[in-house]
Amino acid sequence: MGGIPVHLHYRTTTFSRTLFFFLTSFLFLSFSPTKTSSVDTITASQSLAADQILVSSNDVFKLGFFSLDNISWYLGIWYKNIPETTYVWVANRDTPLKNINSSSSAVALRIGDRGNHLVIVRDGGGSNSAAAPVLWSSNWTTAANPTSPVAQLLDSGNLVIREAGNKQSIFWQSFDFPTDTLLPDAKLGWDLKSGLNKYLTSWKSITDPSTGDYTFKLNYRGFPECFLESREEVTYRSGPWNGIRFSGVPEMKSTQRIDFTFMFNNHEVYYAYHVNNTRSLISRLTLNSTGSLQRMTWIEDTQTWSLFWYAPKDQCDSYRECGPYGICDTNSSPVCNCTLGFTPKNPQAWGLREGSEGCVPQTALDCTTDGFLTMKGMKLPDSTSAYVDKTMTLKECHVACKSNCSCTAFSSANISNGAAGCVMWTDSLLVDMRHYVDGGQDMYVRLAASDLANYEELAFADDSEEKSPSLALVAGVSAVSGILLLVLAACFIWKRKRIRSMLGGQAQKKGTQERTQDMLINEAVVSSNKRDHSCESSNNDELDLPLFHLNSIAQATNNFSDENKIGQGGFGCVYKGMLEEGLEIAVKRLSKNSGQGMEEFKNEVRFIVRLQHVNLVRLLGCCIEMDEKILIYEFMEHGSLDFILFDKLRSSILNWPRRFDIICGVARGLLYLHQDSRFRIIHRDLKASNVLLDGEMCPKISDFGMARMFSRDQVDASTRRVVGTYGYMSPEYAMDGLFSVKSDVFSFGVLLLEIISGKKNRGFYSTNNELNLLSHAWNLWKEGNGMELLDPSVGVSYSSQEVLRCIHVGLLCVQEHAEDRPVMSNVVLMLGSETTSMPHPRNPGFCLGRNNDTYSSSSMHDESCTVNQVTVTLLHGR
Incomplete structure (x- = not known):
């Protein structure tokens, strides 16, 4: 008959089934989460199930489904070898999947039908089924329809769709749609051909990756620069790129480890950075849920993320802090000063340190006689409406600005090799300027000729057109200076006599x-x-x-x-x-x-x-x-924190989000005192009654009567006059008079635990006979019952993970030995990031218990008052 014998047909069928079984088993094992080191790609005919992951070729990043509460599920990318999970990209951040761990709700990731985007589908058992309902779909940037598309996770953290066998043909990439993190070699900015804007958006909270309130965008209009916005209101500005760095980021310098790039042409405008050795340095730029832009670096020795740089960091980083023609300078007091030749628009508000209305010219401008004042070390003003010409020299820029009566100021567009290019501000107010002692660049502001006579820093004073007036100015200034010196000398003598007279009369x-x-x-x-x-x-x-x-x-x-x-x-x-x-x-x-x-x-x-x-x-x-x-x-509309926190009726207005914001606010204020202020300040009396709350419950540290200043290289100091408040003083300070930034860290830890529990550390009593609130919190933590510390009046709307993290931070801050406590920069980092690993706390300091006779003070009658003077006597054995 020409047919195949029955026994041969049976053997062939059996062999085919066996071969098919082994092949499918191999493919399944390849995608199994227990063996993923070599799987970084899926093809158009494959899918990634909810219990599977992709791993980049050199084991740097993972991609898979994750959940922070076992209810909402997301597709994301995170570091593979960082112990604490650190997410750098979330695909479906605003469309989470629900309960995908059940068999009836299985989902899978696959390449879309057109081959240029990704989709998450309901996986009914056939990943290739065209009828599978789409639960989420990515955007796409090209209309191309590749023949053999593959999706690959790269070691850079970029998830790409490309043509199989052609690594350069990228049809879609996650780097084009960042969430809250900018990774090395990713671009922040605009593709002007496609109109694609790549920018960062914060998470809603540390446990909710949905779109938050803050964005960090590059504005390419005028002289491009980056803006940090809160609900579309600008809160911080980087300043324009000047060829070396952003004008408002003087700390920004390319090194052997990190190079910064800024591209500005007709096709694209973007900022990016490159890490030269990714094996020795892991760095990321993140916009966190509280609106802080942070550069984090991974420290292998301590297994923690370190805060390398952040913004905004001080008052002068606030957008338009000093208004039009106002200059912000943290090295002056008050921080707002008018540009030379200008005067406060509202002198009364200016005297009360409210400078947002800015300054106005002292003298009306006259286009034919105006000149330019040189201002050094400046963060250039808001450049959205500025005019830029890269081909001009600075001298040509000066001539162009002088001949344009609408030009209010000019500067170099590029300072990388001297002064090149031209940027001019025309018909616009100069806002958000700042002066740096180290950093910034020169800019030239138009002033009336009569005002210029009072200043020596004239722009291009050696030009022939200004030589003659400058000689007259020198003569005039010399004469005026001589008269002023005589007047000042007379005033000084008169003042000295007056003071002596007053002192003599009042002494009686x-x-x-x-x-x-x-x-x-x-x-x-x-x-x-x-x-x-x-x-x-x-x-x-x-x-x-x-x-x-x-x-x-x-x-x-x-x-x-x-x-x-x-x-x-x-x-x-x-x-x-x-x-x-x-x-x-x-x-x-x-x-x-x-x-x-x-x-x-x-x-x-x-x-x-x-x-x-x-x-x-x-x-x-x-x-x-x-x-x-x-x-x-x-x-402060809401008074001191203790007035609300320790009152049973009022404490209910402090729900958990408000308490967490207060904790973070106090931490940022203390970080400013210790690290970012002009001087390093040790407060020495941080407590609930010295934290004030404004109308929006924003915390403000007060009462600096006991504060002390440290030099930058000073570690600690000692005193025989111990000041502070019982229950908040660190052991080494209370017992030996030793104080440092770690003394304030201890006080902050006590305050943090009080905010969480609603109970005072001093005067705390419990049924377990704990010495104080610290011992109570410590025992609950050791027993795994940390949530019992939470004040019931906060209600039911809180994140247990966030609460436990705060308790953990508090216990780290109140450790007995100062060297074990973290510095405030690490405290801020640990509070603001759930991915930061934290060491296990050790025993807290239990000095100063219930024995009120440990120290004597006239103010002992009030447990919340300040100890004004306690003498420490050092005992030595005979």
Whole structure:
């Protein structure tokens, strides 16, 4: 018959089935999560199931499905060899999958039908089924229809779709659609041909990867620069790229390990960075859920992410902080100053350190006679509307700007090789300028000729057209200077005699020593025309703190009536007041019987007038008349934190998100004091009553009467006069008088645990006879019952993972030995990132228990008050 014998047909069929079984088993094992090191690609006929992962060829990144709560599932990319999972990309961040771990809800990732995008489908058992419902689909950037597309996860962290056998033919890539992380070699910016904008968007929270409130985008209009926005409102600006760095990021320097790139042409505008050796350095740029832009580097020795750089970091990073023609400078006090030749638009608000209205010209401009003032070390102003010409020289730029009556300023577009290119601001206000001591670049601002006569930094003063006027200016300035010197000398002699006369007359009424101190405050601390010669003012900085009259303060507080009293402590009373112009203020009136005397008062003025941060209370001015010593602050609508936190009725308004924001805000304020302020400041009295809350519950650290300043290379110090509050003092400080930044870290840890629990550390009692709140938290943590510490009044809307992370951070901060405690930069990092690994905490410091006789102080009657003076006696064996 010509047919195949029956026994031969049976053997052939059996062999085919056996071969098919082995082949399918091999393919399944290849995609099994237990053996993924060589699987980085899927083809158009394959899919990636929910329990499978792709791993890049050199084991750098993984791709797969993940969940943070076992309810919502996402497709994402994370590092393979970082112990704490660190996600760098999330595909379906706003369309999470639900309950995909059940067999009836199985899903799979595969290449879309057109071969130029990805889809997540309901996997009904056939991954190639065209009828499988699509649950999510990626965007695509090309209309090409490849013949043999494959999806591959690269060692760069980029997921690409390309033609099989051709690595250059990329039809789609995850780098074109970043989430909150910019990886090395990824581009942030615009593809002008396709109109694609690649930018970062924060997570909603550390446990919710959906689109958050913050974006970091590159604006290519004018002179391109990056903007950080909160709900489309600009909060921070990088400054334009000047050939070396962004104008507003002086720390940004290419090194042997990292190179920065900025491309600006007719096809694309983007910023990128390249790590030269990815095996020795892992770096990522992240926009976190609190609106902080952070560059993180992985430290192999400690197995933690380290915060290398972040923004915004201080008051001057806030967009338009000083308004039009205002210059922000953290090295001056106040931080806002007008451009030379300009004056505050609203002098009254400016005197109260509110500079957002900016400055206006002192003299009207005249196009024919105007000149240009050289301003050095500047962050260039907002350049969205600026004109750029890369071919001009700086001198040609000067001529062009001078001949254009609408041109308000100009600068070099590229400073990488001298000064090249031209950027001009025309018909626009100069906003968001900043001065740097080290960094920035030269810019030239148009001024009236009469105003230029007062300044020497003239732009291009050697030009022939300006030689003659400059000689006249020199002669004029010399004459004026001589007259001014004579006037100043006369004023100095008169002032000196007046002070001596006042001191002599007042010494008869009151002790000479106290009155001399009052005069020192008036003359050395408050007056804008005098210098502070204390050690804290070694740089001869002018304080320029507004001085209020006692009558105006008395009127604002209804003559310090009890109805206006909003607080009281060891220093005296605090009153609410209203100035004539309608500004609400808080008035801190030092009691004559207070243990906090002139030294603390001077300390408060010296420090807080120089400190500018959103999480530090603002000092508006002071008043020193007769026997009164008064400080005037911005008014905090919700008062001090302890007023709400430890009250059973009020504490319910502090839900968990608010408590977490307060924790993070205090941490950022303390980080500024320790690391980012002009001086390194040790607060020494951080506690709940010294954290104030404004109308939006934003926390602000207050009371710097006990603060001390460290030099940058100083580690610690000692004192025989221990100040602070029982329950918040670190063991080494309370027992031996040793204090450092780690002393403040201990106080912060106590405060953090109090915010979580709603209970005070001092005066804490429990049924288990714990010594204090710290021991209670420690025991709960060791037993795995950390959530029992949470205050029930926070309600039910909270992330248990976030709460436990905060408790973990708090216990790290209150460890007994100072060297074990983290610094505040690591604290901020640990609070803001769930992927940061943290060491296990050790025993907390339990010094200062219930025995109220451990130290003696006149203020022991109030457990929340400040210990004004405790003498430490060192005992030695005979």
